[in-house]
Every structure is written in C-alpha cells, then in structure tokens.
Amino acid sequence: MSEKKYPCPSFPHMIHGADYNPEQWPQEYWDRDMELMQQANCNEMTVGIFAWSTLEPREGEYDFSYLDTIIEKIGEAGGKVILATPSGARPRWLAEKYPEVLRVDAQGNREHIRGRHNHCPTSPVYRQKVRAINEQLARRYGNNPTVIAWHISNEYSGQCHCPLCQKAFQEYLKEKFHGDIGELNRAYWTTFWSHTYDRFDQIEPPGALTETGIHGLNLDWKRFITRQTISFIENEIAPIREHCPHLPVTTNMMYEFTDLDYHKVAQVLDFASWDSYPEWHNGDDTVIAQRAAFWHDVYRSLKQKPFLLMESTPSLVNWKPYNKPKAPGLDTLSSLQAVFHGSDSVQYFQWRKSRGSSEKLHGSVVGHDGTADTRVFASVQRTGDVLRKMDRVAGTLTDAPVALILDWENLWALDDCQGYAQKDKKYFETLYSYHRVFWERGINCDIVAPDAELSGYKLVIAPMLYLTSQATAENLRAFVAAGGTLYGTYMLGTVDENDLCHLGGIPGCGLNEVFGITAEEIDTLYPGEVRHADLGGKCHRLVDYCETLRLRDAQVLCSYADGYYKDTPAVTCHSFGAGHAIYQACRDEGSLKEEILEQWLYKLGIHSEVLGTLPHGVTCHSRTDGRFAYVFLENYLDQAAPTVQLRQPMTDLITGETVERCALPPYGYGIFQYEKGAKP
C-alpha cells in the first residue's frame, strides 16, 4: 500500500461539518452561522437534503436564490459544501398532482402525503421530477469550487408494492429466468403445495395477503428492491455524471440496516458514507464501541478506501426509547473512532437545532440559545482541533490482515428460513462476536462480501454462511488452496442462491472437501440450555447451536463434552492445498472462538501495534499511506487505563513528542505516527 485515496479529491483534507438547513431559518441567522462554523473548527456543510419545496415551490418554477447565497457564504467563510439531491422528501404539490409517487404498503394501501423516505422507486413521474431538479442543481453548482461532493437523497430504505413495482418485479424475473417460467418454477420449487406459476404476470410481490412461502421468491423480491433502488440512484446520478463528472457521489447508509444489499449499492457510488448513532452509555460502552467499530469497518470495506461519517450526533438523539447525551470525553472519542477506522470526516446531524417539528429536541452543534457557550459546542471545537492536527491521515488506507464475511442475501435467507431458532437466528450478533476477538486485540478487520477478493488476507472468517452459492464456494476454496486460513461455522453451505438446499452433503458445493467434514444434524438448544466443549482440558460454554459432524479427513481440535454427541467433534481443522480450513460446529459464548483464533493469530504472525495484551476497554487501530503508519489507541472506559507499551517508539501527532508508552485517561485516545521500515 503506498497511496492515498481521498473520498473528495478536490478537498484532500479531514472534513469536519454538519447537515445544515438554513432554509428553515430567516436570513439574519446565516452570517452568524458562518461565524460559528469557523469558531467550531468546522470546514464543511452538507446542504439541500430536504430543501425541495424551497428550490421548486411550484412545478417547474425553480428558485435557487437561497442555495446560491448559502454556498457563496460558506465558500467565503473558508468552508466546503457537500450538496444533496432533495429526493428524500417531496413538495406537497408533487404528491398531490402525481399520487403514483406515493408508496403502497404490503397490505396494498397507498400512503398519504406524510413523512419522508417513502417514494415509489419505480414511478416514472418521480424519476423524471427527481432527474429534472438534479439536472438543475448539477448545471448550476457542478463547477462551483465550493462544492466537493454529492450526497444523493437520504437514507434510501423500504419497499413499495404498487402495480408499477409489481410489473417491474415481473420483468426483473422474466429477465433473470430467460423468459422461461419453467426455469423459475424449478428454481422456486413451486410444486410444493401446488404453487406452480403458469405465467410471469401471475407473480405478486410477497406481502400481507400474497405468497410468502416460496423462499426463492422472497429472496428475489429483496434482490429486486436493491436493484430498483440502485436503478433509482443511477437515474439521480445521471445528470451529475453529465454536468460534473469530476465530482464524487455518495449516499448516506445506516447502522444494522437490512433492507438493501449495500455491497451492490456501493458499486454505483464513488465513496461510502454512513450515519452512526450508537446507543452510548446504555450498558457496557465497550460493547457499544465495538459494534460501532464493526459498522465503520463495514463502510470502509465497501469501497476499500476512506469513507465519510456523514451524520452523527454531537450529543444525543431524540428517537431512541431513552435519549441520553454523550458524556464529556466520549463525545470526542466517539467522533474520532470513525477516523481511526478509516473515515476522512466527522460530520454531525445537525448544525443548528430545528425549532419545530419532530427533531426540535435532537442534538446539534448550535442549540436554541444560538451561542458558542455550551458544553457541546466546546467539544465540537476540540474535535475539530484534533482533526486539523490529523490532516495528514486523510486519504490513508487501512491494512487489514483479517476479513469477516458479511452477506445481506445470507441474512435475508436465514431470517426467512423456518427452522433452527425460529425468530432469532442472531446473524449480526454472531458477526459481532467474531469481530470482537479482533477489536479486543487491536487488529484491523475488513468486513467483506462473499465474492470479495480474498487473496490479500491471511485469515477469513465466514460465520453462519447458510446461503453459499457456487461462486462463493469457489472463492473460499481458492483462498484456502492458495494458502489462506478460512474459519467457517455451523450452517455453512446449506442452501444455494435460489434458497434450495444443497444436495449431497453440507457444507455444499464441494466445501465439505475443503473442510474435510460433513455436517449432519443441528441441535438447536432452548434458551438457557447450555452444552460444553472441551479444548485441551478447558471447558467452554456453548449455546443455541451444536451441529454434529462426520469426519472425512479433518483433524479434531475440540470435542463436545456433553449431549448425545459427547466426545464427537465440535471444532475441526483441515489442511487443504497450501492453506487451512477450520470449522466451528457450535455457537460458543466467546471463550472457545477466542482461544482458537488467538492460536491462529499467533501462527499467522498477526498482531497489533502494541506489545502484550490490551487492557479491557482499550483497543488499537491503524491506517497507513505506505510510508507512515498512523496508530490510534482508544479507551472506552470512564476510568483511566493501565499503561500500554507501543511496539516501537512513535511520534505523538498531537504533542509532537516521541513516546514508547501510553496511559490513556478516561475516554482518552492517543494518535501516533512512525515511519515504516525506519529503525526503531
């Protein structure tokens, strides 16, 4: 790695900014906002997200005067603008005149004019209206030097069941199955319950009153929603590509989001960005920090380059069951956490707190008092000051020796399947539990799609990869054959891409050869029921799933200590080609996977930038431009952490001192740099 990749190449710096809605405020506030922006050490504002009714108050009558003024003012104040397209919420006239833009729910009811993020993604009228306003924006601002990127719409989500979407779904399936309804019937196993289709126009999206028992259909509906959203995004982007091809586009994605396959969505974006709102202080902050870290890793890995933290709250949100501000110290640490994981920005929702409507009590940089004299404003200032000192980290990449596979299609198939623990398969929790092993040890971890290029990793973890296509199996097989270490678990390779069970033994598609085992039965444990596994005389607690294995030629690492499968293999390892395939057949509470993975990290020479074990609550991450490594230490406890010893002397980027040891205060962080290859 020896390059920098900036999300916004025309502004190769750390970005510190916020969603800004000046259209909600009289003009006399705007100059004051510019002063405050400078005072807050901010250098960016994201504007226009929900401004459609101001920009086009009547059909075809555009009024850009507010945006002209605001972009000019931000530029004069030394700031940059990320400009949004306004499709996330419509003007009233549009929905009134063209009701087809309103979404239809799974019961078949068309929504009234209300809320946001609720358009029909197929409606030709909506696409045309969005394209028209985007065209105006792109022509007008595409070459404005203050504008550095496009923020397409806002948090795409949901689905529409209107007749237009149904027709588009049928067309999608016709194309997928080559116009052959027989092929669809075979893929969907429709002779089950005599649900065979005669024609594509009989197909309805799964809904409250329609077919939901055909798993292949359900899966294709989800794929269609992603496909339709992407085609909507492409329609939004087209005028931008035409009038300002030099400006990058993104859309803001979300935490634990299940409606869309973000791996596919990311393909049409230039960089990834997301909105992070962890529930800090609700329980153990180290758990919350690690989950936030997981999602930062997801968004960095989507494009394998720096992402932007597009939204976060500087204090609290207003939409959780209990809305608690971030404690002093954690406010800055939680912002910098994104940067430590590969973000080139810290951005807030929102700049100035709205006076009315549903977000009037949401956290903001500037509150209703309108001053800089608040705790929150001061913490934003401090964060901005640190970001300035970290400017050379902008554009640097994350070198991860480990990858964890996350697959939204697998999640959909697992959630839909009837069996195992019916209601809660815990896919994300399981991914978190593997990620935690690396987080606690300060090891960078990418989170990738099953078809990702794996050759750069030493260790790949594929938890609960129930849906495994032939292509995925080949990718995994090639990784191991070439010398990689693959760690699979129970349920691996159960169904194919149509949600049909693999025949001839699982893990299917030849993965049983790679792992040297065949999985036979899964014992789904009742809540509270516990089994044990014995690893070198140490007993580990197992919950939820114990799968029984038939050995082909794998070596047994650990056996069950109880249940009717006592003394049979619980974890195996198999040499395949130049690599190894480890199979964990059971769900453990943490300690079993930790112990096995720790041994493998050692064998593979994977370690953090710190010597010895990291204290509880402290983690470590790094970025690099090839020449320099930037090392970040983070303490998520409200108590001082014991001193840690760095692997070599490093320069503290904040103080300029050379340090070898570091003792972090409560919610403290350290930002260091060393030259790679230079003698310590």
Ligand code: GAL
């Ligand atoms: C985000 C959304 C913002 C704002 C924020 C409040 O999901 O994009 O517009 O509503 O939540 O936390």
